[in-house]
Amino acid sequence: MAWKSGNQLQSGKYTIDKELGEGGFGITYRARDNNKRNVVIKTLNDTVQRRPDFAKFQQDFLNEAIKLAKCTHPHIVRIDEVIQEEALWCMVMEYIDGDSQTIDTH
Numbered sequence: 001m002a003w004k005s006g007n008q009l010q011s012g013k014y015t016i017d018k019e020l021g022e023g024g025f026g027i028t029y030r031a032r033d034n035n036k037r038n039v040v041i042k043t044l045n046d047t048v049q050r051r052p053d054f055a056k057f058q059q060d061f062l063n064e065a066i067k068l069a070k071c072t073h074p075h076i077v078r079i080d081e082v083i084q085e086e087a088l089w090c091m092v093m094e095y096i097d098g099d100s101q102t103i104d105t106h
Helices: 054-069
Strands: 014-022 026-033 038-044 079-085 088-094
Touching (some): 054 079
Antiparallel strands (some): 038 088
């Protein structure tokens, strides 16, 4: 159920611009809110949604989202809100323009 450009979430509060990336569990989109502000929306990807233990992944994702939403630190992305779109939980996060970077810790 990957969202496409133009898909609206939360009764039009957010409009998907494009997919930013997909990993082993999650998928991330750039979207615009009603104020034309860029945000990032992250949720579980299609592969995880088809798993028989999806409910556990969904609960773990929700628990993580709630914990992250309580964090305030300049090196942690801000979570604006946690939303449910149909049966899928999502994190709405601040959008930080730039390239993704991987830090090698070895």
